[in-house]
Amino acid sequence: MTVELICVGTELLLGNIVNTNAAYLAEKCAGLGLSCYYQTVVGDNAQRLAETLQAAVKRSDIVILSGGLGPTEDDLTKEVAAKVMDRELVEDAVSRAYIENYFASRNTEPTENNWKQAMMPQGGIILPNPNGTAPGVIIADDTAHVVLLPGPPHELKPMFENYVIPYINKLEPGVISSQTVKVCGIGESRVETLLQDLIDGQENPTLATYAKPGEVHIRVTAKAEGEKEARKLIKPLVKEIKSRMGNHVYTTDEEVTLEKAVVDLLVANELTVTCAESCTGGLLSGRLINVSGVSQVYKSGYVTYSNKAKRKLLGVKKSTLEKHGAVSRQTAEEMARGLAAVAKSDVAVAVTGVAGPDGGTEEKPVGLVYIACSVKGEVTVQEYHFSGNRQIIREATVSAALVLMRSCILEYFSEITFGKKK
């Protein structure tokens, strides 16, 4: 079955608020096995809303509207939907009693227009709203099921979960399930090239790639009668993707971020970690520390923005800074070595670069970054060239540092495994 979302509200059209209801409803509907092809935002305007709803009921099985159920004159979603679905508005006794109680329990008087909220399309299924005064309603006929929900997320979400999901589940048996393979250290185009034959041949399950800073997410989605059958369709494709992506795969768990994967790797190998940051100024530590439970491996870190701080806190040699400059392979390496020693940490990551917009030269342009990673004294230094504004360069640097940390740790242990070191 197909579903379509219509979010009603001038504040959305003006960009005053971000449309989180659409993301919430879309994700829930995908999970219910519904195909969503359109989301529309319209203002509180009867004609445009009516036209949008008319188009929607023609092309979709279920239409979910949010917003415009309030008591004011602006709120006209119910009136428009009743007209489009050819229903009269009649007073609903239960809704009227609910509104009476709602205000009585708050010791306030309803205003005249609050009673508007007790008027309901004839034959509609009323959805109670324990978190506000506007009930929801479902109006169904042979062409479509039209679901009207209030706009505030804390009213919409429980109403959707308590009433709309059971209603939809009865309409169509079957589920949609998906799994994401997350890879890093490889670009989206390269991923697609490696998976091209799988992408071309897709039907059920389907496969889609999503580029994120420093990583790519590959999502596999299947439709089936039940969760178990869907999983069965997904499993072999995920296995194939993992085998093609090799070491680039850092997780197949939806909840695991790149920083979480790095922290998990540190925890699993009983390694402590520390960072010394120049151009990123704390963002790398900040991202690692976003992982709950990082305290097992991360104890302290340094922001060494000035040359003096690099010398004083990390022991970078004055001669190195003078000869090669603060943004150099040599300085990055000395930062990492000094950091490992001062913080007594197994893994030490040092970052230095030109984040711009000032400070670039022909020899060392804006975007030039060196990252050094020491794993038990074995130091790898990488040179990067990023583009974008100061913030983008710094965020790209943080992602690159996480990718480098992961590969250095894996490399270190694979060398142990293959007997190159004891």
Add this chain to the structure above:
Amino acid sequence: MTVELICVGTELLLGNIVNTNAAYLAEKCAGLGLSCYYQTVVGDNAQRLAETLQAAVKRSDIVILSGGLGPTEDDLTKEVAAKVMDRELVEDAVSRAYIENYFASRNTEPTENNWKQAMMPQGGIILPNPNGTAPGVIIADDTAHVVLLPGPPHELKPMFENYVIPYINKLEPGVISSQTVKVCGIGESRVETLLQDLIDGQENPTLATYAKPGEVHIRVTAKAEGEKEARKLIKPLVKEIKSRMGNHVYTTDEEVTLEKAVVDLLVANELTVTCAESCTGGLLSGRLINVSGVSQVYKSGYVTYSNKAKRKLLGVKKSTLEKHGAVSRQTAEEMARGLAAVAKSDVAVAVTGVAGPDGGTEEKPVGLVYIACSVKGEVTVQEYHFSGNRQIIREATVSAALVLMRSCILEYFSEITFGKKK
């Protein structure tokens, strides 16, 4: 003129991501004086995208599409737009050269499908993309102006600001001008209460408030024949708002962020600054260091996540940690005092808190945060109660720290001015 937004992406229809591009574009378009009546989300499907775009160009003067400009087969916005606007796709030499350089500077090879990004609708105006490989394009005819932008926000935003705004400004005689009064340390409802009569009576100029983490932006927008006339309308209202908001106003300059305002205040008063962070783990330093030129005032900082790091690096007393705990007014104060001494810095900010999801107790719940700010040895400690997930709490903490720094510095100098200290 009317504008309409079409955001293209299956990930939006599946609810994988929240549509922040729509909110951004809607806000910018409102600021340009355009009326936006529709926003639509469609997937990477040629037929549905074509139908949506056909309807849009019929009813709106400007249609802005975002997403689907990437190198993969899924990406077909450009192909569909070219067809709807009746244009051939031809290779654009500049775009091809740009892609060549982009990959050469990264020492990687473009894949075959990257060249697709150099194919452009004939007669289109190419919009350069310094932050990615997909250029944007504007295709215009008698019926509509169709603007194609890449989906990633860090590519879309600078492209919109650098190329699309000037383009739109040329389409309509008369100008819309706006100015934003940015305030901090005061909530949105309080701001609205203080400005209610101005909000009620608005016509030209108009006034709108936007809540951001830790701050509120009050935007004044005027329509007039020329920039000068628009400025003339805006000026008295901005003056009135500034007088009502008092010290909460940190800037009226669109480009100035809260961290930039704090850094400017430090520079103006010749104060050095440093941070010691526990739960925020470097994000506060990271945000200050996002200000270009911060090196004048920021030299070094510390991430003191473990108790040992707080003791060793900042000299927090063992007895304080044992008696009051790491998340306490006392620990925050000792962190700030120790930090000011060790970093020899005029301003020293220390942050400690329970960011969750674990680690909360009845006495010290998740969201409890202490921030201490020392200005030349004068220490202020504030207690905060934030809600949300780990990341939200940490970001709210960073914003609160910036607000506290600003007010402590202002307070310190106002006391000097009023002779309370020399």
